[in-house]
Amino acid sequence: MFWANNLYLARNIFSMGFFLRFPALVVIALIFHADISAQQIERCAVRRYEEFRIASDPEYASRRLAAAQEIENYARNSSSRFNGEVYRIPVVVHIIYNSEEQNISDDQVELQMERLNLDYRRLNSDASQTRQEFMPVAADAGIEFYLADFDPDGNPTTGITRTETSVGSFWLSLTDMKSESTGGVNAWDVNHYLNIWVCNMAIPFINTPLVLGFATPPEGAPNWPANSGAEEPAQDGVVIHYGVFGPTGETTGPLATVNQGRTATHEIGHYLGLRHIWGDGDCTEDDGLTDTPTAAAASQQTCDLSSNSCTDNPDDLPDMIENYMDYSDENCMNMFTGQQVEAMRFVIENFRQDLLLGTGNAFDTGKPEILVYPNPANDQIQVMFKTNHDEVTKLELRDLSGRIVKEDFNNSTLDVSTTDSGVYMIQIWSGTNYFVHKVMIRH
Numbered sequence: 001m002f003w004a005n006n007l008y009l010a011r012n013i014f015s016m017g018f019f020l021r022f023p024a025l026v027v028i029a030l031i032f033h034a035d036i037s038a039q040q041i042e043r044c045a046v047r048r049y050e051e052f053r054i055a056s057d058p059e060y061a062s063r064r065l066a067a068a069q070e071i072e073n074y075a076r077n078s079s080s081r082f083n084g085e086v087y088r089i090p091v092v093v094h095i096i097y098n099s100e101e102q103n104i105s106d107d108q109v110e111l112q113m114e115r116l117n118l119d120y121r122r123l124n125s126d127a128s129q130t131r132q133e134f135m136p137v138a139a140d141a142g143i144e145f146y147l148a149d150f151d152p153d154g155n156p157t158t159g160i161t162r163t164e165t166s167v168g169s170f171w172l173s174l175t176d177m178k179s180e181s182t183g184g185v186n187a188w189d190v191n192h193y194l195n196i197w198v199c200n201m202a203i204p205f206i207n208t209p210l211v212l213g214f215a216t217p218p219e220g221a222p223n224w225p226a227n228s229g230a231e232e233p234a235q236d237g238v239v240i241h242y243g244v245f246g247p248t249g250e251t252t253g254p255l256a257t258v259n260q261g262r263t264a265t266h267e268i269g270h271y272l273g274l275r276h277i278w279g280d281g282d283c284t285e286d287d288g289l290t291d292t293p294t295a296a297a298a299s300q301q302t303c304d305l306s307s308n309s310c311t312d313n314p315d316d317l318p319d320m321i322e323n324y325m326d327y328s329d330e331n332c333m334n335m336f337t338g339q340q341v342e343a344m345r346f347v348i349e350n351f352r353q354d355l356l357l358g359t360g361n362a363f364d365t366g367k368p369e370i371l372v373y374p375n376p377a378n379d380q381i382q383v384m385f386k387t388n389h390d391e392v393t394k395l396e397l398r399d400l401s402g403r404i405v406k407e408d409f410n411n412s413t414l415d416v417s418t419t420d421s422g423v424y425m426i427q428i429w430s431g432t433n434y435f436v437h438k439v440m441i442r443h
């Protein structure tokens with residue numbers, strides 16, 4: 001078995017495509033050391049993808065430096081600040097499995113969604129662990145995620161797809177999992193859903209992943225040079241190794257430092273346009289944002305609070321190992337900064353705005369210009385016409401048999417604090433027109 005795998009590796013190492021995709025020296029080292037350490041795991045393949053681009057596009061590197069200088073202006077665009085309007089992003093999780101272990105449970109997916117919603121709303125219980133000097137810049141992103149209620153054809157869905165594959169591991173490619181023809185699953189409309197592919201990326205005979213996650217920034221995002229987005233539009237989204245999707249609580253082995261489900265927090269940060277806080281370079285390179293101190297390198301799986309790899313002006317701050325866009329031990333990650341929040345919201349508003357059209361939760365998919373949020377709701381449901389700013393003249397909340405359980409006039413907010421938990425339809429009237437959306441109330 002061992003030799004068979006070595007032959008398999010050797011064949012691929014010496015193919016050109018493989019060189020472009022994986023650092024050959026790391027792989028050769030792995031062949032002779034069956035025990036992989038935490039430091040050898042590539043937390044995120046976004047940097048490798050850029051290196052591939054730099055190698056194939058001579059002007060990419062200079063465009064990258066120029067782009068980093070632009071982001072600050074965009075991030076300071078005051079309209080992108082979180083002013084109370086929560087952006088809710090519909091998610092579809094494609095689980096691709098070759099064994100029962102890889103076929104992770106719905107509960108694990110729910111735990112991942114919870115982790116994302118805590119981290120992106122700064123409701124994470126470890127928010128209090130942010131060091132004092134960084135507290136003033138730590139920020140609520142005002143972004144939430146929900147599993148889509150409706151698929152692209154308008155049929156009800158759990159927002160989770162499950163596909164058995166003959167591919168044992170997708171560790172040799174960053175795109176095979178995104179296409180049915182290569183053993184993966186085709187994306188749902190990438191403009192209207194955040195597609196997350198969850199699959200095995202372990203090195204076959206070591207059974208530890210070389211890569212934990214990967215994401216594509218939107219093409220044209222201000223701090224990414226042109227040609228940074230997905231090679232094919234249908235490849236836009238996030239890929240996560242199944243063993244780190246959702247909190248695992250793993251306390252031993254190489255995945256013990258990535259046991260909080262924050263690989264997805266990090267990768268979705270890239271998907272929403274953020275760069276690594278160390279700027280993928282030495283002290284002269286930066287993520288373009290001034291409220292993340294410069295750093296010379298990633299904090300590889302550590303919690304080293306004394307780390308201060310670069311001198312900042314005017315105040316020399318330590319490396320922000322708390323930041324989700326670093327590679328710290330996930331147990332020390334707990335924040336985004338205000339400028340990161342503005343950058344992500346700017347990217348949603350200008351490059352991923354169709355995610356907000358509500359397709360994933362619209363009962364009437366022909367009228368996607370309505371936002372109904374939050375969904376699930378606890379205290380109140382808000383309704384907004386996204387494009388034409390029509391007035392809401394009446395809101396009716398109906399149970400699934402059509403009975404009106406609550407109504408309100410000339411108000412775009414419906415109080416549901418005393419309404420029983422469950423699934424309802426909300427009928428939104430504007431004059432003589434109405435639209436219907438499915439909503440969940442959860443107390």
Ligand SMILES: [Zn+2]
Pocket residue numbers: 043044045046047266267270276
């Ligand atoms: Zn990354």
